[in-house]
Amino acid sequence: LTFGDLFRQLSLLAALPAALAAGFLAAVIVVVRDWRAVLLAYGLFSALISLLLAQVIPTEWALLQAITGGLVAVMLFLSARQLRVGPAPGADRALPAGLRRAIAWPRLASLPAFRLMALAVTVVVYLSVQDAITLPIVSPLFNDLILWLGLIGFLGLALHEEPLHAGLSLMVVIASAELLVFSLTQQRMVVGLAMAGQLILGLDISYLALSHGLALPPLREEDG
Amino acid sequence: VISGPALLLGALGVGVLAVYVLRRFEALAALVAAGLALVLGVALWRIPLDRLAVVGSRPVTMGQPLAWNEMTLQITPASRAVLVFLLGMSAAAFILAWRGYQGRTFYPFGLAMVALWSVSAMLLPLALAPLGIALAAALAVFVIQAGRPGEVHGAWRQLLFPTLAVPLFLIAAWSIEQGPLNPDDQTPYRVAGWLLVVGFVLLLQPAPLHVAVPAVARQAPPVVAVFLWLGGQATVIFLLQRFLVAYPWLGESLDSASWLLWLGVLTILIGGMLAATQERLGGLVGYAGLYDYGVLLVALGLRSTAGLPTAVWLLLTRTVALLTIAEGAALIRHHMESDRFHQLEGAAGRLPWAVAALVIGGFGLAGMPLTAQFASRWSLLQLLAENDLRWSLLMLAGAGGVLIGVIRAARATFGPLEGSPVEREPALTSILVMGLIAVSIALGMAPQLLTGPVAAVILPLSTFGP
Numbered sequence: 001l002t003f004g005d006l007f008r009q010l011s012l013l014a015a016l017p018a019a020l021a022a023g024f025l026a027a028v029i030v031v032v033r034d035w036r037a038v039l040l041a042y043g044l045f046s047a048l049i050s051l052l053l054a055q056v057i058p059t060e061w062a063l064l065q066a067i068t069g070g071l072v073a074v075m076l077f078l079s080a081r082q083l084r085v086g087p088a089p090g091a092d093r094a095l096p097a098g099l100r101r102a103i104a105w106p107r108l109a110s111l112p113a114f115r116l117m118a119l120a121v122t123v124v125v126y127l128s129v130q131d132a133i134t135l136p137i138v139s140p141l142f143n144d145l146i147l148w149l150g151l152i153g154f155l156g157l158a159l160h161e162e163p164l165h166a167g168l169s170l171m172v173v174i175a176s177a178e179l180l181v182f183s184l185t186q187q188r189m190v191v192g193l194a195m196a197g198q199l200i201l202g203l204d205i206s207y208l209a210l211s212h213g214l215a216l217p218p219l220r221e222e223d224g
Numbered sequence: 225v226i227s228g229p230a231l232l233l234g235a236l237g238v239g240v241l242a243v244y245v246l247r248r249f250e251a252l253a254a255l256v257a258a259g260l261a262l263v264l265g266v267a268l269w270r271i272p273l274d275r276l277a278v279v280g281s282r283p284v285t286m287g288q289p290l291a292w293n294e295m296t297l298q299i300t301p302a303s304r305a306v307l308v309f310l311l312g313m314s315a316a317a318f319i320l321a322w323r324g325y326q327g328r329t330f331y332p333f334g335l336a337m338v339a340l341w342s343v344s345a346m347l348l349p350l351a352l353a354p355l356g357i358a359l360a361a362a363l364a365v366f367v368i369q370a371g372r373p374g375e376v377h378g379a380w381r382q383l384l385f386p387t388l389a390v391p392l393f394l395i396a397a398w399s400i401e402q403g404p405l406n407p408d409d410q411t412p413y414r415v416a417g418w419l420l421v422v423g424f425v426l427l428l429q430p431a432p433l434h435v436a437v438p439a440v441a442r443q444a445p446p447v448v449a450v451f452l453w454l455g456g457q458a459t460v461i462f463l464l465q466r467f468l469v470a471y472p473w474l475g476e477s478l479d480s481a482s483w484l485l486w487l488g489v490l491t492i493l494i495g496g497m498l499a500a501t502q503e504r505l506g507g508l509v510g511y512a513g514l515y516d517y518g519v520l521l522v523a524l525g526l527r528s529t530a531g532l533p534t535a536v537w538l539l540l541t542r543t544v545a546l547l548t549i550a551e552g553a554a555l556i557r558h559h560m561e562s563d564r565f566h567q568l569e570g571a572a573g574r575l576p577w578a579v580a581a582l583v584i585g586g587f588g589l590a591g592m593p594l595t596a597q598f599a600s601r602w603s604l605l606q607l608l609a610e611n612d613l614r615w616s617l618l619m620l621a622g623a624g625g626v627l628i629g630v631i632r633a634a635r636a637t638f639g640p641l642e643g644s645p646v647e648r649e650p651a652l653t654s655i656l657v658m659g660l661i662a663v664s665i666a667l668g669m670a671p672q673l674l675t676g677p678v679a680a681v682i683l684p685l686s687t688f689g690p
Contacts, residue, residue: 157384163376170387177391184398189293193355197390200362204383207365208376215373 004059011054011062019145022048026149026172030156031115033108035080035164042168043073049175052145056183061191065178068195072171072202076164079206080105083213105213106162115159122155138183149176163212167205174198228268228286229297229346231279232307235264236339244332254322257331258315261338265311268304297346301684306345306462310455313543314338317451320547320660323653324554326445327370334451337363341459350470351397353463357427357456358386364452368444378443381436382452385426392423400471417474420467421483427460430487430521431494434514438498441510446550446557449506453513454543461524461539465685475527485525489618491518496622499629505553505563505582508633512549512589512626516542516597519619523604526611532685534604536678541596541667542589548660549585552578555653556637559646565633570641572634575649577657579637584661586630588668590623596664599671 011018025048028041046069053062083105110118126148135143149172156169178194239260246253271277273287289298299307314334321330337360344356361383368379399416406412429436440449468475475481495515502508520542523535555578556571557563572579584595591601601623609616649657667673 161377161380163380166380170384173388174391177394181391181394181398184395187294189295190352190394193352197355197359197362197387200359201383201387204362204365204379207369208379211369211373211379212376215375 007051007059007063008054011051015052015055015141018048018051019141022052022175023145023148023152026152026175027119029168029172030152030159030165031112031119033106033112035106038165038168039073039077039080042076042171043070045172045175046070046073049178052142052179053182055139056142056179057186057191061188064191064195065175068198068202071199072205075202075206076168076209079210079213080164082210106164106209108159108165109161110159118155118159119152122151126151135180136184138180142179142183146176146179149173149179163205163208167201167208170205171198171201174201225276225288226279226282226284227288227290227297228273228284228299229290231284231286232264232268232299232342233297233339235260236335236342240332240335240339243335247328247332250322250328250331253328253331254318257335258318258322261311261315261318261335265308265315268299268311269308273299273301273304294349295352296348297343298348299346302466303345303462305681305684306458307342309458309539309543310338310341310345313454313458313547314451316543316547317447317454320551320554320656321445321447321451323650323656324445324447324551325558326447326554327367329370330367330445330448330451333363333367334448337452337455341455344459345462349397350463350466351393353466354386354390354393354423354427357459357463358390360456360459361386364456367448368440368452370445370448375443378436378439378441381439385429385433385436389423389426392419392426396420396423413473420474421480424460424464424467425483425487427463428457428487428521430518431491431514434491434494437514437517438507438510441513442504442506446506446509446553447547449509450513450546450550453517454546457517457520458539461520461535462685464524481525481527483525484521484527485615488518488521488523488525489615491515491521492619492622493518496625498625500625500632502629502633503565505557505565505568505633508586508629509546509549509553512586512629513546515622515626516545516589518622519591519601519604522608522615522619526604526607530603530607533678533682534600534607536681536685537600537674538597538604540674540677541600544596544660544664544667545585545588547585548581548657548664549589551657551660552581552583552585555649555657556582559649565636568633568636569639570646571637573641574646575637577649577654577661579634580661581657582637583630583634584664586626586633588664590626590630592627594665594668596667598668 022045025041025045029038032038047066050062050066053065130144130147133147135146138146153169153173153176156172157166160166160169239257243253243257246256271286277284286299289296318331318334340356340360344353347353347356364382365379368382369376396416396419399412402412425433440452468480492515495511495518499508499511499515502511520535520538523531523538553563556568556575559575560568560571588595588597591597605616605619608619
C-alpha cells in the first residue's frame with residue numbers, strides 16, 4: 001500500500017467529515033477576526049480540500065493543493081507577524097486592553113455580530129437553493145460543498161476590504177472552482193497552472209496585507 | 225529552427241532580468257526596456273511569418289508554433305497585430321514613464337506583463353488564454369502599489385475580476401467539449417455561451433464592473449495606469465475576437481453585439497458623467513479613459529463591416545490620447561506634489577507643456593476636432609446614428625462630460641503660484657510632450673496616416689482562425 005493509495009482511501013472514507021470540516025473552516029476564515037485563527041483555518045482548509053481532490057485527480061496532483069495552501073499560509077504568516085503589534089506600538093500600551101485590541105491589525109469593516117448575521121443569512125440562502133442547483137458529473141457531496149464554498153467565499157469578498165480576509169475569501173472561491181473544474185476535467189497542465197496561480201495570488205495578498213496594514217489610519221480622538 | 229514565440233518570450237524574459245538588475249539606473253532601465261520592446265515590435269512587423277529568417281546567426285521562423293504539453297503558442301497574422309501593438313505601446317510607455325517619474329519597478333514588471341499578455345494572445349487552447357491576463361493582473365498589483373503603504377483598492381480590484389473569470393472559461397471549455405457527444409442537445413453550447421459572456425464581462429470590466437479603473441487611476445502613477453488599461457483591454461478584446469472567430473455560434477446564439485453595445489453605452493454614460501465631477505487629476509484620467517473605453521466597446525458591439533475597422537482605429541488613436549493625458553497628469557502631479565484641483569494653481573505658468581498635454585489628451589478623449597480621436601469618433605457617431613440616433617446623442621453627452629472635466633482641470637492650473645516654488649519641466653521632458661502633442665494633432669489633421677496599419681490588421685482579425 002503506497003502513500004498515494006492510503007491518501008486516496010482516506011479521502012473516500014473521510015469524505016463527509018472532511019467536507020463538513022472544510023465548510024466550517026471556510027466560515028471561520030470569513031467570520032473570525034483574529035489573524036492566527038484565520039491562517040490556521042486556511043492551512044487546515046487547504047489540507048482538507050487536497051484530501052477531497054484526491055477523489056477526482058491523482059493523489060500526487062491533489063497533494064499540490066496542500067503544499068500550495070501551506071506555502072500561502074506561511075507567506076501570510078510572515079506578513080501578518082510584521083503587523084500584529086498595530087500601528088503605534090508605544091502609544092497603544094497606554095490604552096485599555098479592549099480598545100487596544102479594537103485598533104490593532106487587522107481592522108475589519110464590520111462587527112462580529114454583523115458577520116455572524118450575514119453568515120446565518122448565507123446558511124438560509126444555501127438551504128433554499130441547495131436542491132435547485134445540480135452540477136453535472138459532480139457527486140452530491142461535492143455539489144453541496146462547491147455551492148457552500150462559493151457562497152461563503154463571495155460573502156467574504158463582499159464583507160471585507162482588509163486584504164488578508166478578502167484575499168483568503170478569494171482563495172475559498174478558487175477552492176470551490178477547483179473542486180468543480182477538476183471534477184470535470186483532469187489535465188496535469190490545468191492543475192499545475194492553478195496551483196502556480198494560487199502561489200502568485202498568495203504573494204499578492206501578503207504584499208497587499210502589508211501595504212494596507214502599515215498605513216492604518218491613526219486612532220481618532222473620539223475613539224479614545 | 226527557433227520559433228517566433230520562443231524568440232519573443234525568451235527575449236522578453238532576458239529583458240525582464242536585465243532591466244530588474246538595472247532598475248536603480250532608471251534612465252538605463254527605461255531605455256533598455258523601451259529599446260527591447262521597440263526592436264521586437266519592428267522585427268515582428270517586418271519578418272514574414274512563413275519564411276525562414278536569420279536573427280543573430282540563428283534561423284528563426286516567426287510563424288512556427290511552440291508546443292508544450294497540451295499548450296501551443298503560435299504567432300498568427302491576427303495575433304501578430306496585437307503583439308506589435310503591445311510592444312509599440314509599451315515602448316512609448318516606458319520612455320514616458322521615465323520622464324514622468326513613475327517608479328523604477330515599472331520597467332521589469334511592465335515587460336513581464338507584456339510577455340504574459342503576449343502569451344494570452346498566442347495561446348491555444350483558448351480556454352487557458354485568460355490565465356495569462358489573470359497572471360498579468362497579479363503582477364500589476366506590484367506596479368500599482370509601487371511600494372507605497374496605504375490604500376490598496378486599486379491593486380485589489382485590478383486583481384479580483386480576472387481571477388474570478390478564469391474558472392468560468394475552463395468550465396465553458398469542458399461544456400463545449402460535451403456538445404459533439406449529443407449533437408441534438410444544444411444545452412452544452414448554451415451553458416458555455418453564458419459562462420463565456422460572464423467571463424468576458426469580468427475581463428472587460430465595463431460599467432458597472434468598472435470599479436478598478438477609477439481606483440487604479442487614483443492610486444497608480446498615471447502612465448502606469450494607462451499602460452495597464454491599454455495592454456489589458458487590447459488583449460481582452462483580441463481574445464473576445466478570437467473566441468467569436470473560433471466559435472461562430474457564440475455571436476449568433478447570445479447576441480454578443482447587443483450586450484457589448486449596451487454595456488458600452490452604460491460605460492460611456494458613467495465615464496462621461498463622473499469625469500465632469502472629479503476633483504483630482506487621477507480621477508479625471510480614470511473616468512475620461514473609462515468613457516473612451518465605452519466608446520471602443522460600442523464600436524465592437526456594432527460588429528458591422530465598418531464596426532471592426534472603426535474599433536481598431538479607435539484602439540490606435542486612444543493610445544495616443546491616453547498616453548498624452550497621462551504624461552501631462554504625471555508631470556503636474558510630480559512637480560506640484562498633488563493632483564487635487566485646488567492645489568494646482570500656477571501650474572500652467574511653470575509647467576506649460578504638461579498642462580498642454582493634459583488638455584490635448586483630454587480633448588482627444590472627448591473626440592474634439594484637431595485631435596487624434598476626432599476622425600474615428602466622427603465615423604463611429606455616423607455608424608451609430610444609422611442604427612439609433614439616441615446612442616449617438618448619448619455618446620455626445622458623455623463627451624460633454626469629459627470636456628467639462630478637462631476644462632475644470634485646465635482652469636485650476638491657471639492663476640498665480642502659491643506656496644513653495646515649483647521646478648520647471650526639464651527640456652527633454654518638454655520635447656517628449658511636444659512630440660506627443662504633435663502626433664495627436666497630426667493624426668487629427670491627417671487621419672489617413674493610420675489607414676495602412678488599420679487595413680493591415682482588419683483582414684487577419686476578421687477572417688483568420690484563432
